[in-house]
Amino acid sequence: MQVELNVNGEQASLMLDARQTLLDALRVQLGLTGTKLGCNQGVCGACTVLIDGKPARSCLVLAAGCGGRKIVTIEGIADGAKSSAVQQAFIETGAVQCGYCTPGMILTAEALLRKRKRPGLDEIREAMSGNLCRCSGYAKIIDAVKLASERVPA
């Protein structure tokens, strides 16, 4: 079936199998491999993207249902060559080890900070709790989100 997707502000017309998840369409049809395949069951958070501004497990959303929705992936959050506040904070705090969970972490943090300007530490921990880091680098990830939150204009 034919589906019109809006990804990172660009319109794309894709031929898809209705069984295909958004994750699969992003990686295979659009070559946007920054969004990672982890568990494919919605547990790990590695595939998190934004759909109409809300955090979403792209492995649990069928691409066929995304017509007319605005999708943002890790490839779409920097402002040209300038990293987003969250990306910059991840770099500065060293919140990246193997990097596999990082895109999902960044999109989840992005969604949190769009909704809550100055989240408390508990709120940050709770919001990030659905994203697993198998290097167990959580402390610096939480530091990064805290740092980014302090830089978001109030």
Next chain:
Amino acid sequence: MTPLAYHEPESLDRALRLLADIEGARCIAGGQTLVAMLNAGLVEPPALVSLARIAELATIARGPGGALRIGATVTHEAVTESDDVARNFPLIAQAARAIAHPAIRSFGTIGGAVAHGDPNADYPAALVASDAVIEIASGGRRRSVPAGEFFRDYLTTALEPGEIVVAVVIPAPPVGARGLYLKFARVDGDYATLSVAALLARKDGACTHLAVALGSAGSVPVRDRNAEKKRIGKKLDDAAIAELGAALAARCDPVDDVRGSSAYRRGLVPGLVAKTLKILSA
């Protein structure tokens, strides 16, 4: 693999007609369970009928007698963000808030959670304790089933082929009632090892309304209406709370799994019930 047909009707009537006409067709709302099952190869329907673009299923409204009617495709996030639900139906708001993580709550729906019939999920116990009613529709008829009768067995509900959940109706809690959903889980966002959903109203220290349902305690939410009735008109002291906890523990039949053995879960019942009721009567 044969291609999967995908339909996105904009009216409920059209959706029901598609479900009636295509044998084996499944409806899909937020997809937070069904897509995981598709990915794992556990289901292979010939067609999916999406409910996502049917406006009438996506509303929260008050109905007769102040009952709260939550449309089937209302997301957990929308329930947690409703001021009316937070203020007047705290048990429902807390159960919605306890489900998984933000990314799941922004897509998962109450209709999907109910129709899936997982006794380890957060809504079923809260709905049974709230005496909610499930509104069901098919091509030919509409009917309503009390939540206490809707959940039949593990992943098995009163839904018949061609039927879908269109709304969940929660009666206004009795005057002065307080509600609490207490979830005991290994980590944030996990399924409960055991959960307690309770509504309590008292007048001059005596119970005027008491409802307690357990989640993750058997193949369906567990409730003991006779034990609850015995408390009406009486005080809810420590002995009474212990008696109710013991009655519920005797009635539950939890599974052994990675979240806890059956005996461990049963062992949690009296303590978690007592904790819930003590918070509510404090």
